[in-house]
Amino acid sequence: xxxxxxxxxxxxxxxFVMGLACAIxxxxxxxxxxxxxxxxxxAAMLAFVGGGAHWRLVDGQVxxxxxxxxxxxxxxxxxxxxxxxxxxKKTVSADEFSEMKG
Amino acid sequence: MKLYLSLILLLPLLGGIIxxxxxxxxxxxxxxxxxxxxxxxxxAASIFASLEYHGAARIDLMGWLSAFDFQAPVSLYxxxxxxxxxxxxxxxxxxxxxxxxxxxxxEEDYVRYFALLNLFVFAMLTLVLAENLPLLYLGWExxxxxxxxxxxxxxxxxxNATAGRKAFIVTxxxxxxxxxxxxxxxxxxxxxxxxxLNNLGSTLPMATVTGIGILLLIGAMGKSAQMPLMVWLPDAxxxxxxxxxxxxxATMVTAGVYLLARMFPxxxxxxxxxxxxxxxxxxxxFYAATCAMAQRDLKRALAYSTISQIGYMMLGVGAGAITAAxxxxxxxxxxxxxxxxxxxxxxxxxxxEQDIFKMGGLRKRLPLTYxxxxxxxxxxxxxxxxxxxxxxxxxxAAVWLKGGALYGGLYLLGLVTAxxxxxxxxxxxxxxxxxxxxxxxxxxxxxxxxxxxxxxxALVPLALLGLFxxxxxxxxxxxxxxxxxxxxxxxxxxxxxxxxxxxxxLQAIAGVLALAGLxxxxxxxxxxxxxxxxxxxxxxxxGFVTFFQKGWxxxxxxxxxxxxxxxxxxxxxxxxxxxxxxxxxxxxxxxFLGRSGEGLGAWTSGKVSxxxxxxxxxxxxxxxxTAWFLL
Amino acid sequence: xxxIFFYIxxxxxxxxxxxxxxxxxxxxxxxxxxxxxxxxxxxxYLLGAPLxxxxxxxxxxxAIMVLFLFVxxxxxxxxxxxxxxxxxxxxxxxxxxxxxxxxxxxxxFATTIPETLAGWSYTDxxxxxxxxFRKYGVAVEVISLQLLFALVGALYLGRRKLP
Numbered sequence: 001x002x003x004x005x006x007x008x009x010x011x012x013x014x015x016f017v018m019g020l021a022c023a024i025x026x027x028x029x030x031x032x033x034x035x036x037x038x039x040x041x042x043a044a045m046l047a048f049v050g051g052g053a054h055w056r057l058v059d060g061q062v063x064x065x066x067x068x069x070x071x072x073x074x075x076x077x078x079x080x081x082x083x084x085x086x087x088x089k090k091t092v093s094a095d096e097f098s099e100m101k102g
Numbered sequence: 103m104k105l106y107l108s109l110i111l112l113l114p115l116l117g118g119i120i121x122x123x124x125x126x127x128x129x130x131x132x133x134x135x136x137x138x139x140x141x142x143x144x145x146a147a148s149i150f151a152s153l154e155y156h157g158a159a160r161i162d163l164m165g166w167l168s169a170f171d172f173q174a175p176v177s178l179y180x181x182x183x184x185x186x187x188x189x190x191x192x193x194x195x196x197x198x199x200x201x202x203x204x205x206x207x208x209e210e211d212y213v214r215y216f217a218l219l220n221l222f223v224f225a226m227l228t229l230v231l232a233e234n235l236p237l238l239y240l241g242w243e244x245x246x247x248x249x250x251x252x253x254x255x256x257x258x259x260x261x262n263a264t265a266g267r268k269a270f271i272v273t274x275x276x277x278x279x280x281x282x283x284x285x286x287x288x289x290x291x292x293x294x295x296x297x298x299l300n301n302l303g304s305t306l307p308m309a310t311v312t313g314i315g316i317l318l319l320i321g322a323m324g325k326s327a328q329m330p331l332m333v334w335l336p337d338a339x340x341x342x343x344x345x346x347x348x349x350x351x352a353t354m355v356t357a358g359v360y361l362l363a364r365m366f367p368x369x370x371x372x373x374x375x376x377x378x379x380x381x382x383x384x385x386x387x388f389y390a391a392t393c394a395m396a397q398r399d400l401k402r403a404l405a406y407s408t409i410s411q412i413g414y415m416m417l418g419v420g421a422g423a424i425t426a427a428x429x430x431x432x433x434x435x436x437x438x439x440x441x442x443x444x445x446x447x448x449x450x451x452x453x454x455e456q457d458i459f460k461m462g463g464l465r466k467r468l469p470l471t472y473x474x475x476x477x478x479x480x481x482x483x484x485x486x487x488x489x490x491x492x493x494x495x496x497x498x499a500a501v502w503l504k505g506g507a508l509y510g511g512l513y514l515l516g517l518v519t520a521x522x523x524x525x526x527x528x529x530x531x532x533x534x535x536x537x538x539x540x541x542x543x544x545x546x547x548x549x550x551x552x553x554x555x556x557x558x559x560a561l562v563p564l565a566l567l568g569l570f571x572x573x574x575x576x577x578x579x580x581x582x583x584x585x586x587x588x589x590x591x592x593x594x595x596x597x598x599x600x601x602x603x604x605x606x607x608l609q610a611i612a613g614v615l616a617l618a619g620l621x622x623x624x625x626x627x628x629x630x631x632x633x634x635x636x637x638x639x640x641x642x643x644x645g646f647v648t649f650f651q652k653g654w655x656x657x658x659x660x661x662x663x664x665x666x667x668x669x670x671x672x673x674x675x676x677x678x679x680x681x682x683x684x685x686x687x688x689x690x691x692x693x694f695l696g697r698s699g700e701g702l703g704a705w706t707s708g709k710v711s712x713x714x715x716x717x718x719x720x721x722x723x724x725x726x727x728t729a730w731f732l733l
Numbered sequence: 734x735x736x737i738f739f740y741i742x743x744x745x746x747x748x749x750x751x752x753x754x755x756x757x758x759x760x761x762x763x764x765x766x767x768x769x770x771x772x773x774x775x776x777x778y779l780l781g782a783p784l785x786x787x788x789x790x791x792x793x794x795x796a797i798m799v800l801f802l803f804v805x806x807x808x809x810x811x812x813x814x815x816x817x818x819x820x821x822x823x824x825x826x827x828x829x830x831x832x833x834x835x836x837x838x839x840x841x842f843a844t845t846i847p848e849t850l851a852g853w854s855y856t857d858x859x860x861x862x863x864x865x866f867r868k869y870g871v872a873v874e875v876i877s878l879q880l881l882f883a884l885v886g887a888l889y890l891g892r893r894k895l896p
Contacts, residue, residue, distance in 0.1 A: 001780070001781075002736050002780070003739050007739075008768055009849040010839070010842060011746070013835060013842070014747060016739075016834075017751075017835045018667030018747075018751060018754055018836075020749045020830070020831055021754060021830075021831045022822075023714060023718070024827035024830065024878055025824045026754075026823075027823070028819075028823075029709035032754075032762070033710075035753070035763070035801070036754070038797065039750060039769075042769075043828065046773065046777075049780050049785055051780050053780040053782070058856055058860060058861055059783065061856060063779075065785060065788060066869075066872060067864070068785075068789070069879070072796065072797055072880070072883075073778070073879055073880050073882070074880070075801075076883050077883050077886050077887055077890070078802060079887075080890040083804060084812075084890050086773070086812050087810045088871065091807070094710035097708075098708030098709045098710075099884055101707055101709075682875075717831045718826075719826075722830045722833040722834050722837075725833070726833050726834075726836075726837045728837065730837075730839075730840075731842060732841060732844070
């Protein structure tokens with residue numbers, strides 16, 4: 001492996017934290033939350049691939065592919081929900097939809 | 103002897119209990135008859151006991167308190183002092199019970215009255231006959247309680263209830279001192295039996311004896327309404343008049359004097375304690391006499407008179423003359439009960455008007471009340487040859503013979519008080535009975551001013567006893583006193599010997615003063631001047647008269663010194679501590695819990711943003727904990 | 734040589750992601766993100782996963798980000814010039830929690846990982862698909878089912894009601 005696994009994991013960690021920060025900071029905007037989730041999932045993929053490369057296994061890459069497939073289905077559903085909600089209240093502010101209160 | 107003493111105690115007790123429990127079911131006459139009958143029975147038993155008396159004896163009835171080395175059985179002690187006391191108490195109480203039947207004829211709640219009255223007699227007799235201090239204390243407390251119940255008899259009126267409470271609380275101060283003295287004596291000498299205490303008293307150091315003496319004096323002060331604990335007695339006149347006659351003239355208020363006489367061998371070695379007793383008595387006598395001069399209410403005047411006369415008795419005890427003090431106690435019981443019962447007749451006849459400036463002319467309307475009342479007044483003033491004259495003079499003589507500057511001063515104070523006594527007594531008599539029939543406006547055919555015969559006839563025996571009571575203890579130049587001889591075995595019983603001429607001189611001085619008082623009263627309140635006094639009394643009294651009328655404003659002083667800070671403190675404790683601190687802290691705790699619950703509940707706001715942060719925070723927490731754990 | 738490429742690409746990823754998350758304009762943010770995904774694909778290739786790198790570009794940057802762009806442009810979200818980014822009040826929990834997690838992660842990474850063979854190896858398609866379809870065959874089936882569900886769900890959620 002070209003770099004120590006620790007470096008790959010550090011990179012993955014920083015990317016993950018950035019995605020988390022995006023999801024928290026933009027917590028009022030549905031779309032930015034989803035983007036933050038995408039970033040986090042990418043970081044996870046990087047960690048898997050790095051681990052697979054370190055231990056010379058293909059399984060890391062397989063799981064990374066699985067994540068990608070799941071992500072795509074999740075994004076399509078999430079975005080269609082965003083469209084639906086926007087049609088209802090003409091806004092993508094997450095705090096508007098608080099009917100689950102209590 | 104044992105049988106008679108047991109009967110003396112048991113009869114009133116049974117009467118009280120039966121009346122209390124079953125009095126409602128008995129017919130009225132039956133209940134009254136029971137109440138009076140038991141007291142007459144006790145009187146008969148005391149007569150029999152006195153016939154059978156042959157020396158001081160201790161009679162054990164049954165066991166009572168017993169723990170380790172603390173023994174307080176129900177044992178009675180009969181000696182000359184207690185013997186004369188029980189005869190006097192049962193006789194006067196029996197008369198007053200009989201009088202009460204007529205006085206309370208219109209009262210619905212007579213059962214409670216007679217039950218309390220009987221229980222009172224039981225407690226007083228226990229007090230007098232007790233051989234050990236706890237039993238005496240039992241009687242002491244019993245009379246206090248019955249007095250409270252009877253003063254506040256008409257409790258629906260706020261003032262009466264307050265008067266009862268006041269009496270109870272003020273005497274309680276004295277009772278506390280007495281209780282401390284009992285415990286202290288037990289700690290020092292290991293016994294609470296009176297005879298043993300009196301015998302062992304010489305083993306104690308003088309300072310201790312003085313301390314015990316002062317504590318007992320405070321106890322007596324409370325019960326006998328001496329300064330500074332005398333504020334309850336004038337207010338206690340809120341009770342029915344027979345109660346005033348019984349409790350606050352003849353029996354309960356003399357309990358303090360009796361206690362000091364009983365414990366005399368123990369405390370007499372301490373000259374400080376004796377001086378304190380004498381000073382208390384002398385000053386109180388003077389104080390009460392000045393206050394009685396300014397009273398408008400008939401019963402309050404008699405109350406202050408009682409305080410003054412008991413001051414004389416204390417003065418006698420302080421001078422070491424137990425015989426003189428007891429003599430005065432006996433005669434005072436007779437004539438003071440007489441005066442109160444007479445006042446009751448007058449008040450009943452005047453339809454419960456008690457202001458002497460609104461009475462008059464009763465001499466012709468109520469002759470059967472007038473003559474005994476006059477006799478009682480003469481005894482009180484100490485006109486020569488009445489019983490009161492001899493008894494008061496024996497005390498003054500004992501004080502004079504004690505010698506020294508203090509007792510000399512007290513003697514002079516006693517003389518001044520005697521003059522004042524005479525003045526206020528005849529002021530009372532002139533205002534109530536004198537003058538023409540200005541009471542006419544009260545009495546017409548609709549409500550006639552008459553008195554039931556039973557009430558008036560009860561006055562007669564007391565008048566005779568008062569007038570001729572001097573025979574009990576004639577001075578030595580007339581053949582020596584019977585009481586003196588009877589008491590000679592008691593410590594302090596023997597009177598100081600004085601030459602006949604000295605005795606005659608002292609008696610002459612006292613007699614002259616009494617007659618002078620009569621003359622002054624006649625000049626000021628007799629015939630012509632009476633109307634002027636009534637007219638003058640219509641307006642507001644000048645300042646110094648109000649000062650005396652309010653008892654030298656002691657009530658106001660106590661209110662200022664004690665009651666107001668106490669009320670402020672209790673108000674503070676109520677609002678700030680009880681409501682603010684205790685209730686408030688619980689309220690604040692509860693509201694805090696409520697608010698924190700609401701605050702936590704606000705977490706479920708349904709907003710995604712809150713949930714995102716909560717999720718991230720949870721994840722951060724888990725990761726941090728894992729990192730720390732693995733570190 | 735490859736190490737330098739790795740670090741350059743890593744820097745590109747980080748900078749692009751940082752710009753993406755702080756950008757007010759949503760479309761700009763997504764473009765930055767696509768850049769970041771490209772660089773990440775390069776990293777995947779360097780780590781011996783060329784297939785995953787290709788998939789990353791095609792699926793992730795090509796399909797998913799485009800889908801985001803479609804949705805953003807479809808929704809009328811007001812003037813993008815007037816859009817306001819999150820204020821400091823919104824940022825500080827993110828920074829705080831991010832710092833905590835980052836710190837914990839670095840602490841955990843501090844435990845040494847035993848080095849295996851050095852050198853660069855490379856997984857070709859044949860080997861990848863062998864493992865995928867033999868060992869993880871059930872996973873493939875499940876994922877395809879899941880994609881079907883997602884399709885149906887997206888269709889349902891996005892339908893317009895008939896008047």
